[in-house]
Amino acid sequence: MPRRPVPAGAGRAPAHAPAPETPGPLPSRTPGVRDRLRARTDIRNLSLLGVLAALVAVGALTRPEQFLSVQNLQLVLTQASVIGVVTVGVTFVIIGGGIDLSVGAMVALATVWATTVATQEYGLGGILLCALLVGLGCGLVNGLLVAFGGMVPFIATLAMLAAARGLALQISQGGTQIVSVPSVLDLGRRDAYVLGIPPIVLVFAAVTVTGWLLLNRTTFGRRTVAVGGNPEAARLAGIDVRRQRLLLYLLSGLCCGIAAFLLIVLTGSGQNTNGNLYELDAIAAAIIGGTLLSGGRGTVTGSVLGVLVFTTITNLFALNNLETAVQQIAKGAIIVIAVLVQKGHTS
Amino acid sequence: MLFGAAAVSAGALLSACTSNQRGDAPAGATQQQAGGVDDRPGKKITIGFAGPQADHGWLNAINQNARNRAKRYRDVTLDITEGSNDTAQQIGQIETLINKRVDVLVVLPADGKALTQVGLKAMRAGIPVVNLDRVFASPQAYRCWIGGDNYGMGLNAGRYIGEQLKDKPDAKVVELAGIDTLELTRERTRGFDDALKNYPTIRKVGRQAAEFTVESGQAKMAGLLQAHPSFDALWNHDDDQGVGAERAIEQAGRDGFLMVGGAGSRRVMETIKAGNSVLKATVLYPPTMAASAVDLARALAQGRGLSGTAELEIPASVTLYSAVVTKDNVDDYLTTGFN
Numbered sequence: 190m191p192r193r194p195v196p197a198g199a200g201r202a203p204a205h206a207p208a209p210e211t212p213g214p215l216p217s218r219t220p221g222v223r224d225r226l227r228a229r230t231d232i233r234n235l236s237l238l239g240v241l242a243a244l245v246a247v248g249a250l251t252r253p254e255q256f257l258s259v260q261n262l263q264l265v266l267t268q269a270s271v272i273g274v275v276t277v278g279v280t281f282v283i284i285g286g287g288i289d290l291s292v293g294a295m296v297a298l299a300t301v302w303a304t305t306v307a308t309q310e311y312g313l314g315g316i317l318l319c320a321l322l323v324g325l326g327c328g329l330v331n332g333l334l335v336a337f338g339g340m341v342p343f344i345a346t347l348a349m350l351a352a353a354r355g356l357a358l359q360i361s362q363g364g365t366q367i368v369s370v371p372s373v374l375d376l377g378r379r380d381a382y383v384l385g386i387p388p389i390v391l392v393f394a395a396v397t398v399t400g401w402l403l404l405n406r407t408t409f410g411r412r413t414v415a416v417g418g419n420p421e422a423a424r425l426a427g428i429d430v431r432r433q434r435l436l437l438y439l440l441s442g443l444c445c446g447i448a449a450f451l452l453i454v455l456t457g458s459g460q461n462t463n464g465n466l467y468e469l470d471a472i473a474a475a476i477i478g479g480t481l482l483s484g485g486r487g488t489v490t491g492s493v494l495g496v497l498v499f500t501t502i503t504n505l506f507a508l509n510n511l512e513t514a515v516q517q518i519a520k521g522a523i524i525v526i527a528v529l530v531q532k533g534h535t536s
Numbered sequence: 537m538l539f540g541a542a543a544v545s546a547g548a549l550l551s552a553c554t555s556n557q558r559g560d561a562p563a564g565a566t567q568q569q570a571g572g573v574d575d576r577p578g579k580k581i582t583i584g585f586a587g588p589q590a591d592h593g594w595l596n597a598i599n600q601n602a603r604n605r606a607k608r609y610r611d612v613t614l615d616i617t618e619g620s621n622d623t624a625q626q627i628g629q630i631e632t633l634i635n636k637r638v639d640v641l642v643v644l645p646a647d648g649k650a651l652t653q654v655g656l657k658a659m660r661a662g663i664p665v666v667n668l669d670r671v672f673a674s675p676q677a678y679r680c681w682i683g684g685d686n687y688g689m690g691l692n693a694g695r696y697i698g699e700q701l702k703d704k705p706d707a708k709v710v711e712l713a714g715i716d717t718l719e720l721t722r723e724r725t726r727g728f729d730d731a732l733k734n735y736p737t738i739r740k741v742g743r744q745a746a747e748f749t750v751e752s753g754q755a756k757m758a759g760l761l762q763a764h765p766s767f768d769a770l771w772n773h774d775d776d777q778g779v780g781a782e783r784a785i786e787q788a789g790r791d792g793f794l795m796v797g798g799a800g801s802r803r804v805m806e807t808i809k810a811g812n813s814v815l816k817a818t819v820l821y822p823p824t825m826a827a828s829a830v831d832l833a834r835a836l837a838q839g840r841g842l843s844g845t846a847e848l849e850i851p852a853s854v855t856l857y858s859a860v861v862t863k864d865n866v867d868d869y870l871t872t873g874f875n
Contacts, residue, residue: 252763260788261762268755358589363596364875365750365779367803377787455754457783460776461591462749507759513716513745 236530237478237494240523244501252508261504263387269500270393271296271448271455272470273493277400278444279471280492284404285437286417286484287342291331291349292445292471296464298353299323299449304366304459313372316453321446327353328442332435350468357461366459376454389451396447400489413437418485474499477527498527577611578838583830584633584641584663586626589619592748593776594799597823597874598644598668605827612834623650630654634661639837642829643678644668652677666833668826670720679836681853682829684821686723688858689773693724693796693819694731696860697769698738700794700816707738708767710760712753712781714774714798716745724773724798741767746777753780761788769794775801775818782807785814800861802873809866817862823874825856 248256255261275292282289302308303319311318327349334345368374375381376388383391404410415423416433424430445464452463472482474495480487502523506516583606590596599619606614615638617629626646631654633641641658645651648670655677658665667678701707711728714721725743732738742764746752753772760770761784772778775797785795797804797818807815832850835841841848861869 255762255765264758264762268758358591363590364593365776367779377783379787379789452751455783456750456780458750458779460750460779462747463751465747465749465751503755504759504762507744507756508763510742510744510763 234479234488234491234494237491237498237527240527240530241494241498241501244498244505248501248505248508251505255508256505259385261508263382263385263390265497265500265504266390266393267387267455268503269496270389271451272467272474272500273393273496274396274444274448274451275464275467276471276474276492276496277396277489278441279468280475280478280480280487280489281400281404281413282342282437282441283472283475283480283482284417284484284487285413285434286420287335287434287437288346288472288482289331289438289441290343290346290468291327291353292441293464293467294350294353294357295324295327295442295445296449296452296467297461298327298357298360299446300453300459300463301357301361301366301461302459303449304368304453305360306366309368309370312370316368316370316373317450320450320453321443324442324444324446324449325439326442327445328439329435331442332438335438336431336434354461357463361459361461363461368453368457368459373454374457377457389454392447392451396444397489397493404489409433409436414485416484470499473524477524495527498523577609578834578840580611580613581639581834581837582613582615582636583833583837584630584636584638585614585616585830586630586633586641586643586645587616587619587826588644588646589621591621593801593874594774594821594823595619598826600874601823601826602642602830605830609834611838612830614830621646623647627651627654630658634658634663638663640664640666640833642666642668642826642833644826645670645672649673664833664836666829666836668829675852679852680832680850682825682832683855684825685855685858686720686821687727688855689798689819689821690724690727690729690771691731692727692858692860693771693798693817694728695734696817696819696862697771697794697796698731698735701738701768702735704768705737707735707769708741708764709738709769709771710742710764710767711740711744712757712760712770712772712777713743713745714748714777721745721773728771746774746781748774748777750777750780750783753777754784755780757781757784758788761785761790767793769796770814771796771798773798775799775804778804778815782813782815790814796860800869800873802870802875805861805866805870805873808861808863809870811863817860820857820859820861820869820872822856822872824872828854 275296279289279292299320302323303316308315308319331346331349334340335342381388404413412428412433415426415428416430420430453459475487475492476482478488478491478495480492502520585602587599587602588595590599603614603616606612615633615636617633620626620629623646630643634657641663643655643665652673655665655667655672656674659677664679665677667681669683671681671683672678697709709732711725713725732740742760744756744760746756757780770793772781772795778797791814793814794816795814797815798821800818800820800822804815804818807813808817835850842850
């Protein structure tokens with residue numbers, strides 16, 4: 190993968206880079222090291238692909254007619270989409286050396302807020318805009334607390350978790366806000382599929398591709414890796430570390446806003462219990478996807494593969510009518526196996 | 537706006553209950569005036585109410601029912617604590633109510649077993665406890681228990697489905713259960729399975745546990761639909777997660793089966809009434825139990841009995857009936873539906 194400067198068109202990165210292209214190369218930029226790192230990353234993803242292939246084989250053997258059907262593929266991808274979009278955002282935060290525990294709560298708050306009656310009067314646009322703004326707003330608070338308030342990310346986002354869930358509970362009064370906007374509900378219907386792909390999945394794909402480009406093809410991506418790998422070195426290299434951190438939490442919040450909108454389309458409602466344990470699922474998916482919890486390394490592809498592994502497992506369980514207890518044991522075992530397999534390749 | 541409507545209808549529901557429980561009492565009951573819960577004001581009392589955290593439609597309805605019921609009585613002050621799902625926090629809240637020396641306590645414990653000790657403490661302090669729904673581990677920890685019948689819910693859902701499908705050879709049924717770690721979910725499933733045993737031609741082919749949330753309902757139902765290309769009936773334990781389940785059914789474009797819900801939300805009752813979806817019935821788990829608990833607590837504190845029975849004392853336990861609401865009787869129950 191050649192490394193290029195930011196292409197002019199790829200301005201998806203919030204393009205306020207008044208600090209000119211950093212003069213010196215970023216730390217650990219020797220081509221050799223980079224290439225080896227990259228090869229290692231590819232092997233990680235390959236092994237994860239192997240796990241996924243094994244799961245698909247199990248599915249094909251146990252429930253041949255149902256598992257490999259187009260319908261089921263659509264289902265698995267749809268179920269992966271909401272948590273997938275959240276995971277892409279979380280991956281950036283973790284690579285940048287942070288953590289975001291508030292993603293589930295942000296999703297819940299955004300769905301509740303965006304589906305309250307007044308918002309629905311403005312139709313699809315109102316709901317979408319509201320979900321995105323709530324996500325961005327929460328992300329902004331997280332980012333300010335961490336980057337400029339000097340708070341530990343764990344604590345700042347834990348506080349956001351509590352506050353956002355509380356606010357979601359208060360707004361919804363414990364009830365479920367049913368959506369009655371046809372243009373929103375229609376997005377989840379079969380006749381809205383584009384070439385057989387549900388719109389929700391298309392959004393997930395778009396977020397994944399954008400995330401990949403952002404991480405691998407832009408200054409923003411390189412700065413993220415640098416800040417997460419060695420913030421002091423990044424600062425010396427001329428990177429505005431605080432601004433970068435703020436942007437990462439904003440990005441995570443934005444992803445939660447998008448995920449919230451997808452969840453509204455999927456469930457036709459907003460509820461304060463939405464996004465339950467997303468923080469753990471997203472972090473777990475990123476980790477088994479090869480993202481280093483201490484920051485500085487990770488890939489969008491790996492995280493998305495991690496999400497797909499989890500979703501495929503859940504789908505397999507449902508198809509084979511496994512009990513909840515068995516499901517949880519198996520899920521735990523598969524996480525351990527996936528990580529061990531990767532370790533075997535890398536060490 | 538929505539909340540305003542909810543409050544109004546909750547008020548309507550309360551007056552409906554009153555007529556059932558009091559006005560309709562058999563004539564014989566008036567003879568034993570020694571007891572008899574009635575509306576006539578008695579001595580002023582304070583009821584301490586330790587409710588759950590209302591993060592679910594039904595739980596919210598519980599708190600609303602208690603509040604609105606207490607407002608009806610001029611002689612009752614309701615001291616309500618902010619609900620919590622955290623056991624330790626709820627224990628603290630109940631101890632505060634004990635220290636305030638309320639006359640009687642109504643407790644819906646987040647976890648019946650874990651809160652038994654604080655129930656005992658209240659009883660020892662001379663404060664009678666009305667245990668609402670989730671049952672304490674020891675009968676010494678409460679004076680009276682009132683709650684729903686989870687086994688009965690499953691039983692009645694199974695019976696209803698059985699009667700609908702009994703003439704169909706090789707009928708298939710699937711179940712979308714609630715939170716599997718909860719005792720109540722296992723009870724509901726046990727009742728359901730027991731009822732289906734009476735119908736040898738009916739087979740339960742699938743069961744998945746969701747989490748009482750819309751999101752989990754959608755995800756698990758989508759999986760069930762994928763796993764079972766055809767079935768004849770679905771029992772969903774909970775109407776809140778049913779919002780998601782119905783959405784999954786709609787998205788998959790599936791019909792040709794009947795669906796039975798659980799708990800009795802207003803939305804589900806309205807859908808049953810409209811009669812244009814797979815949803816044909818729901819099995820009640822009435823949140824009005826909180827209003828009845830306030831009645832019982834008031835009667836206990838004022839030394840009254842219960843009208844309509846020959847007893848001088850309030851019974852030790854009251855189990856509600858899990859009625860099946862269908863298009864035929866939905867109008868009778870619509871007022872008890874919760875949002």
